[in-house]
Amino acid sequence: KQEVTQIPAALSVPEGENLVLNCSFTDSAIYNLQWFRQDPGKGLTSLLLIQSSQREQTSGRLNASLDKSSGRSTLYIAASQPGDSATYLCAVRPRTDSWGKLQFGAGTQVVVTP
C-alpha cells in the first residue's frame, strides 16, 4: 500500500526566508502528485500538480519538484510571507488498478512570523 510521509510536521520561519517542504512516497508507480494548501477550518486549495512524466512545476513563488525514482517531491516557496501560514499537504494518485484511491500525507503546518 502506498504510504505518503511529510516531514517536518511543523515549521516556523521568519518572513522573507525560503520554505522547503518535503513529501515522500513508497511506491513510485504514480500518475501524478498534487500539492494543496489548507487554512484552519477551511477546504483545500490546489497549488500545483505534477504529472509523473514531469520533473517540476512552477507558479509564481511556488516551485514543486518530483523525483519518482527516489519517491520524493519538494515544494519550495520563495520569500515567504505571513500569508503563507497554513498547512501544506501532498497527495499521490497511484498508477495501479486503484488509481482512484488518492493517498494524502499528514501535512506540514507552516507559520511565517513577521
Add this chain to the structure above:
Amino acid sequence: EAQVTQNPRYLITVTGKKLTVTCSQNMNHEYMSWYRQDPGLGLRQIYYSMNVEVTDKGDVPEGYKVSRKEKRNFPLILESPSPNQTSLYFCASSLTGTSGRASYNEQFFGPGTRLTVL
C-alpha cells in the same frame, strides 16, 4: 464560477439518525470523491466514483454509502451515524485522473462539512 459545493456546512445530529451530505460540482467532472479529516490521522478517502454508476471503496468506507446517479452529484449517506463518525468531511472532483494533461487531473475540493454525532 467553477466550484464544488457541499451541504450542509455544519451538522449536529444524534446517534442512529440517518443523514445525507450532498456534494455537487458544475465542471462536468467524471471523478468525485469523499474524504474525512481527523486530527492526527489526516485526510482519508471514504469512497470515490469514476463516473455515473461507478463507485468504489476508499480506505475507510465502513458506515458510509454513496451513489452516483448523475454526473454532477455525489451524496454521502450515513444510514446510522455513530459518534466515531464525528469529523470534517470533504468532497472533491476532477475531470479525470489518468490523463496526460495536468489540468484534467487536478482535484478541486468543496468547503467541507463539519459533522458532530452525539
